[in-house]
């Protein structure tokens with residue numbers, strides 16, 4: 001499961017091991033052996049690593065590029 005969060009400045013990225021700066025977005029993913037699962041180990045990724053791993057992507061909106069951590073259908077399910 002994916003969860004988009006805002007850093008308190010104390011969260012470390014589990015991929016690049018950098019501290020995610022205060023108020024920056026990051027992603028929590030349930031992972032098992034490097035694969036996304038419903039329930040597994042909680043991994044924290046900064047935006048850069050989330051993009052690299054394919055968990056995040058930029059969507060073209062009228063206002064410009066918008067970063068999203070979710071697939072199109074996930075957003076529809078949530079609203």
Ligand SMILES: [Zn+2]
Pocket residue numbers: 013014015016017018045046047048049050
């Ligand atoms: Zn990172």
